[in-house]
Amino acid sequence: MLFTSFSIYAQDEITPERQQGHTNQNKFKQLYDEFATPNMFRTGSGAPGPAYYQQQADYKMDIEIDDVNAKLYGNETITYTNNSPDELKYLWVQLDQNMRSRDSKTPLISSSGIAPANSSAGAVKSYLKEAFDGGFNIEHVKDANGKDLPHTINRTMMRVELPKSMKTGDKFSFQIKWWYQINNHQVDRGRSGYEYFEENDNRIYVIAQFYPRMAVYNDVEGWQNSQFWGRDEFALPFGDFDVNITVPADHILDGTGYLVNREEVFTKDMMKRFNEAKKAYDEPVMIVTQTEAEKTEKTKSKTKRTWKLSAQMVRDFGFATSRKFLWDMMAVKVGDKDVMAVSMYSKEGNPLWEQWSTKAVASTLRSYSRLTFDYPYHKAISVHAPMGMEYPMICYNFGRPDKEGNYSDRTKYGMISVIIHEVGHNFFPMIINSDERQWTWMDEGLNTFSQYVAEQDFGEWYPKALSPNDKAYPSRRGPAKKIVRYMGGNQDYIAPIMTKGLNTYQFGNNAYGKPATALNILRETIMGRELFDYSFREYAQRWMFKHPTPEDFFRTMEDASAVDLDWFWRGWFYTTDYTDIGIKEVKKFAVTGKPNDNGKKLAEQYNRDPNSLVYFIEEGAEGYDDAMKTSIAIDNLPTVKEYIMDNFTPEEQKALKKTPKYFYQVTFDKPGGLVMPIIVEYTYADGTKNRETYPAQVWRLNDKEVSKAIASEKEIVSITLDPDLETADVDITNNSWPKEVKDSDFTKFKNKVKD
Amino acid sequence: MKSLYILIAFLFLPILTSNNKNHEYFVSVTKVEYSKETQSLQIISQIFIDDFETVLRKRYDEKIILDIENESESVETYMKRYLTDKLKINVNGSAVNFKFIGKEYKDDITYCYLEIENVSDIKSIAVTNQLLFDAFSDQQNILRLKLLDKNKSFLLVPENDSCVLNFD
Numbered sequence: 001m002l003f004t005s006f007s008i009y010a011q012d013e014i015t016p017e018r019q020q021g022h023t024n025q026n027k028f029k030q031l032y033d034e035f036a037t038p039n040m041f042r043t044g045s046g047a048p049g050p051a052y053y054q055q056q057a058d059y060k061m062d063i064e065i066d067d068v069n070a071k072l073y074g075n076e077t078i079t080y081t082n083n084s085p086d087e088l089k090y091l092w093v094q095l096d097q098n099m100r101s102r103d104s105k106t107p108l109i110s111s112s113g114i115a116p117a118n119s120s121a122g123a124v125k126s127y128l129k130e131a132f133d134g135g136f137n138i139e140h141v142k143d144a145n146g147k148d149l150p151h152t153i154n155r156t157m158m159r160v161e162l163p164k165s166m167k168t169g170d171k172f173s174f175q176i177k178w179w180y181q182i183n184n185h186q187v188d189r190g191r192s193g194y195e196y197f198e199e200n201d202n203r204i205y206v207i208a209q210f211y212p213r214m215a216v217y218n219d220v221e222g223w224q225n226s227q228f229w230g231r232d233e234f235a236l237p238f239g240d241f242d243v244n245i246t247v248p249a250d251h252i253l254d255g256t257g258y259l260v261n262r263e264e265v266f267t268k269d270m271m272k273r274f275n276e277a278k279k280a281y282d283e284p285v286m287i288v289t290q291t292e293a294e295k296t297e298k299t300k301s302k303t304k305r306t307w308k309l310s311a312q313m314v315r316d317f318g319f320a321t322s323r324k325f326l327w328d329m330m331a332v333k334v335g336d337k338d339v340m341a342v343s344m345y346s347k348e349g350n351p352l353w354e355q356w357s358t359k360a361v362a363s364t365l366r367s368y369s370r371l372t373f374d375y376p377y378h379k380a381i382s383v384h385a386p387m388g389m390e391y392p393m394i395c396y397n398f399g400r401p402d403k404e405g406n407y408s409d410r411t412k413y414g415m416i417s418v419i420i421h422e423v424g425h426n427f428f429p430m431i432i433n434s435d436e437r438q439w440t441w442m443d444e445g446l447n448t449f450s451q452y453v454a455e456q457d458f459g460e461w462y463p464k465a466l467s468p469n470d471k472a473y474p475s476r477r478g479p480a481k482k483i484v485r486y487m488g489g490n491q492d493y494i495a496p497i498m499t500k501g502l503n504t505y506q507f508g509n510n511a512y513g514k515p516a517t518a519l520n521i522l523r524e525t526i527m528g529r530e531l532f533d534y535s536f537r538e539y540a541q542r543w544m545f546k547h548p549t550p551e552d553f554f555r556t557m558e559d560a561s562a563v564d565l566d567w568f569w570r571g572w573f574y575t576t577d578y579t580d581i582g583i584k585e586v587k588k589f590a591v592t593g594k595p596n597d598n599g600k601k602l603a604e605q606y607n608r609d610p611n612s613l614v615y616f617i618e619e620g621a622e623g624y625d626d627a628m629k630t631s632i633a634i635d636n637l638p639t640v641k642e643y644i645m646d647n648f649t650p651e652e653q654k655a656l657k658k659t660p661k662y663f664y665q666v667t668f669d670k671p672g673g674l675v676m677p678i679i680v681e682y683t684y685a686d687g688t689k690n691r692e693t694y695p696a697q698v699w700r701l702n703d704k705e706v707s708k709a710i711a712s713e714k715e716i717v718s719i720t721l722d723p724d725l726e727t728a729d730v731d732i733t734n735n736s737w738p739k740e741v742k743d744s745d746f747t748k749f750k751n752k753v754k755d
Numbered sequence: 756m757k758s759l760y761i762l763i764a765f766l767f768l769p770i771l772t773s774n775n776k777n778h779e780y781f782v783s784v785t786k787v788e789y790s791k792e793t794q795s796l797q798i799i800s801q802i803f804i805d806d807f808e809t810v811l812r813k814r815y816d817e818k819i820i821l822d823i824e825n826e827s828e829s830v831e832t833y834m835k836r837y838l839t840d841k842l843k844i845n846v847n848g849s850a851v852n853f854k855f856i857g858k859e860y861k862d863d864i865t866y867c868y869l870e871i872e873n874v875s876d877i878k879s880i881a882v883t884n885q886l887l888f889d890a891f892s893d894q895q896n897i898l899r900l901k902l903l904d905k906n907k908s909f910l911l912v913p914e915n916d917s918c919v920l921n922f923d
Contacts, residue, residue, distance in 0.1 A: 746797040
């Protein structure tokens with residue numbers, strides 16, 4: 001600094017009323033109160049601790065689908081391994097289909113009312129039709145010797161009593177036999193079920209949550225004890241699966257795991273095409289063509305065929321089967337190994353599906369592998385079913401042209417996006433196995449963020465998939481400005497991200513959009529890509545094939561980057577605060593050696609020679625003269641010259657900053673609760689611009705407003721905050737100086753239409 | 756009790772959603788603002804494109820597709836017809852008609868611009884909003900009124916589809 005300055009705040013003459021004390025409300029306070037205490041299972045660094053453990057559940061299953069009656073029959077042996085240090089008296093098994101049973105409590109927690117006018121179909125459905133009964137019918141639960149095991153069903157969970165407590169390292173095998181009625185997911189919704197096609201009386205089955213599945217037991221929850229109400233998804237331990245699935249002989253089937261008996265179920269032609277597909281890196285190879293599928297769907301086989309699948313280290317199992325399926329595959333290099341990208345769809349999905357599904361799968365595996373770790377499974381399948389739902393190695397995706405094969409951009413991009421999203425779920429939560437029942441955002445948020453990166457890659461790698469007007473892939477979520485509508489909305493219908501999904505108002509924005517945007521802002525604006533990507537990858541690798549909690553993510557991101565983000569997690573994840581930063585005022589000053597009255601008073605007050613000081617006089621104030629702005633340079637004032645000569649060597653004097661001529665005090669205020677960096681663009685009289693970013697910590701001592709003194713060689717003619725809209729500022733009418741008066745959206749549109 | 760009831764409805768209705776629908780629940784937003792300058796009520800209705808497409812297809816024409824190049828001209832005719840049918844506005848006790856200024860698509864939302872002209876004085880306004888109730892049983896419509904220094908939001912559902920605001 002070239003000159004000394006005094007604080008000019010006058011002493012308060014009146015004795016203030018004594019204020020009450022307060023706790024630490026600072027927005028930069030560390031999250032010790034919110035975070036779980038680190039321990040031997042989970043460390044303060046966010047990594048698994050030395051005592052980290054996880055349970056294992058292995059399954060052997062025989063499944064049969066009765067296509068005439070749409071029923072599924074199953075028989076399974078679960079082998080459970082207790083790796084915990086705890087002794088277990090009982091096991092909990094999840095019966096998710098019971099959410100669809102006739103005595104399900106899910107409809108009971110939904111509010112309902114009487115509409116004054118109803119369609120007759122609606123009235124029949126609401127008041128006359130018996131609800132669909134899609135719950136599990138458990139025929140028996142037996143131990144390995146065939147002896148019945150006592151068990152208690154509490155809605156979507158079943159407690160099985162162990163004959164003898166399981167100690168650390170113990171294994172226990174037991175069998176369950178069951179059946180259930182498969183739901184029509186077009187009518188009764190759901191993440192699995194069948195779609196019915198009147199033409200040729202056919203079904204496409206996309207099957208999941210079809211077997212009694214082990215609940216998670218871990219160090220943070222004990223037994224997972226939150227029921228399945230229909231929204232919050234699943235918490236599942238890893239294990240190995242051997243599954244034999246019997247379906248009509250003319251069905252095409254694929255699912256989680258290696259197809260063990262390919263020679264038995266493939267024709268010679270299919271085998272030949274499959275071997276071609278293993279070497280096709282650019283275009284998928286049809287294993288079952290449309291002509292073949294159209295022929296098959298016209299008849300029905302009376303015989304059965306069994307498909308055998310075997311999967312290792314997966315947390316769940318899903319499969320799809322139908323005689324309507326076309327099937328294509330191609331290979332994609334991930335690291336040094338080949339993975340198969342696979343699509344199954346009916347003719348209704350074309351011409352869209354044959355063009356983009358398998359390429360979207362391949363592209364996603366490449367993008368996500370770069371962001372996290374090399375995709376460890378051998379294949380990823382995208383199945384055409386009007387929903388969006390994910391399982392290990394297989395997912396079900398929407399996107400259907402109309403009957404003539406026409407589709408809008410929305411349908412095309414919707415389909416590519418949902419495929420990228422659901423294939424991406426292989427990473428979050430299938431491999432980085434977070435607890436979806438508690439924390440929807442941990443898989444949906446991280447996945448939607450990664451989806452955004454992968455969509456941008458896809459647009460770059462497959463420019464032909466873009467419509468002529470799009471230069472880049474038009475992602476729906478990720479960019480900061482897209483979350484403004486939600487975050488600036490009615491606070492009554494917004495919940496913090498750290499809320500269980502069931503209790504949020506706007507599920508999509510809450511668990512998908514906002515966390516994805518938060519991570520994108522961290523990457524692009526707060527941390528920078530290098531630090532973010534390293535830390536995100538570190539999190540993925542630390543928790544690959546393990547069960548992370550929110551703190552493990554938050555801590556790892558800081559631990560690997562040396563960026564203290566507690567303020568960011570606090571604001572974005574634990575509150576519903578939004579960003580709104582504005583320019584409150586801009587004062588212009590001229591510099592002079594000649595004090596005005598106020599200057600004289602100050603010099604006297606501090607007992608200094610008035611001629612030894614440098615004065616800044618605000619434009620328009622007493623003693624201000626327009627000529628000051630141009631005639632006086634700060635380093636021409638005698639007092640400054642003296643100071644420079646006395647304190648700097650001639651070399652140092654040469655290195656001094658260029659002489660500033662214009663002095664401003666800019667005050668930023670913050671109507672929004674979030675602390676965020678202030679990104680400012682200064683525009684000068686000569687048309688040039690300069691950007692300055694004041695880190696979020698600028699708010700640490702005053703959460704309402706902060707001022708910056710700007711000394712500039714050139715005159716500043718305008719100031720813009722957040723010029724690239726990267727902070728999700730919900731109100732940008734206060735982002736510019738001089739204030740721009742903008743037309744309302746309505747007037748803007750009306751003028752546009754007029755032209 | 757009514758407001759509590761509505762809040763609960765908002766909480767729990769869309770419970771059976773699948774994982775990654777285009778948007779996870781059915782809701783539209785309609786903003787009504789008074790402009791002194793033009794002496795008119797300016798209305799912007801925001802409706803998800805796919806929901807709007809669904810209802811227009813069901814009611815009028817299976818073949819229409821929204822938001823494509825060379826969109827059929829009948830789309831705006833149907834939109835106008837539908838909005839006139841389902842959005843009723845009363846000012847000072849008498850029904851008023853709006854002019855359909857036009858529509859635009861942004862992201863996955865249709866923005867419909869409607870205007871009621873020659874409104875010099877507002878003592879009361881009543882709005883009935885039944886948009887999409889005929890297509891989705893769990894549809895909810897948010898209505899934001901910004902008139903003469905009053906700023907009020909309503910959540911309208913099939914069993915409670917109207918609201919009134921008085922200025923005295």
